Amino acid sequence: MSYVQNLSSGQVSTLRAESITSDDFVALSTSQVSALQASQLSALAPSVVGSFKYYHLNALSFAAVRALGTAQISALHQATDSGTLFDGGAVSIMSPYVARFLGDVVSPSYAANFLGMLSTAQVGALSEGAINALLALGSRGSILVRFSSDQIQALTTGQISSIPFEDGIEYPLAISSRQISVLSTLQLRALSSAQMVSLTPSQLAGLSSAQVKALTSDQLFHLNSDGDWLQSSQTAHLTSGQFAGLDADISFISTSALRQLSTAQITALTSSSISSLGDSFRLEFLAAPQLRALTSLQLSALPPERLSEWDPNTLLELNGLRSMTSAHLTSLFASLYRPMTLG
Numbered sequence: 001m002s003y004v005q006n007l008s009s010g011q012v013s014t015l016r017a018e019s020i021t022s023d024d025f026v027a028l029s030t031s032q033v034s035a036l037q038a039s040q041l042s043a044l045a046p047s048v049v050g051s052f053k054y055y056h057l058n059a060l061s062f063a064a065v066r067a068l069g070t071a072q073i074s075a076l077h078q079a080t081d082s083g084t085l086f087d088g089g090a091v092s093i094m095s096p097y098v099a100r101f102l103g104d105v106v107s108p109s110y111a112a113n114f115l116g117m118l119s120t121a122q123v124g125a126l127s128e129g130a131i132n133a134l135l136a137l138g139s140r141g142s143i144l145v146r147f148s149s150d151q152i153q154a155l156t157t158g159q160i161s162s163i164p165f166e167d168g169i170e171y172p173l174a175i176s177s178r179q180i181s182v183l184s185t186l187q188l189r190a191l192s193s194a195q196m197v198s199l200t201p202s203q204l205a206g207l208s209s210a211q212v213k214a215l216t217s218d219q220l221f222h223l224n225s226d227g228d229w230l231q232s233s234q235t236a237h238l239t240s241g242q243f244a245g246l247d248a249d250i251s252f253i254s255t256s257a258l259r260q261l262s263t264a265q266i267t268a269l270t271s272s273s274i275s276s277l278g279d280s281f282r283l284e285f286l287a288a289p290q291l292r293a294l295t296s297l298q299l300s301a302l303p304p305e306r307l308s309e310w311d312p313n314t315l316l317e318l319n320g321l322r323s324m325t326s327a328h329l330t331s332l333f334a335s336l337y338r339p340m341t342l343g
Helices: 022-027 030-034 038-043 054-059 062-066 070-081 084-093 096-102 108-117 120-125 128-137 149-153 157-162 185-189 193-197 201-205 209-214 217-222 240-245 263-268 271-279 288-293 296-300 326-336
Strands: none
Touching: 030 054, 038 062, 120 149, 128 157, 157 185, 185 209, 193 217, 217 240, 240 263, 263 288, 271 296
């Protein structure tokens, strides 16, 4: 039996770190461990740190845990290979700050299981650096996908925005379609434009109607960068406000998606957006009710010569002819009354 068991917490706090052996440390109670000073922890031999159990880590203060040096962390890292710190699935009861610390030192062979055992409180306590360190331990996306829906929903917006991606390479955002589908409105809006670019069609397809309505105009625009956008059924859920904020080239929207837009969505399109559809000859694919929803301001965004190329029957559907400029009206009449030529 080690003599340290009989020491008071006050006496433990005065022990010279060099005198504490692995056997001594294992014999310490949690109240004795919690009395150790950061300076004592930093001076412990790596072999002693390698003997830590999960309840020892839980008993340490955050400052004491942070005091561990590189050699000690290396010993702790090696201990995780044998599951020393995870006896009995003990990760699930570790305090959040210990879980955050372990995120930087857990071994590759245990990383996936480690993440799966974390409670939602512990997940929310993981630092952004810890998440990236864990992801770096496994093959692309193979670690974070172990998170359950509850764990994903426990991630903070800062953690969400730190999830890595590699644009230009066949590596999407490192979470699955299932996980994206359970993101809250705040979490979804935390995704950066670069992260949005990296979303795959299957990931986008998992967005619910409520999530689609939560997307910002900037996020919607950056869905275009890889040539993928929302499905037609999802486009129908976009609000007029989202379209009004999408003041950009939207010629990438598919014809089927365009025809899914409501008249309110059509009316909300900015002049820039309408101009991009006109330049790409996409307006002609709108249904009659959609054409009738175009306003005079929107039609005025089109070059006069573009109107002259439209089919007369299409022009007749336009209710927004009022208040148009004389140049547009002249072009319009030129289209309606252009002479027929015999072949």
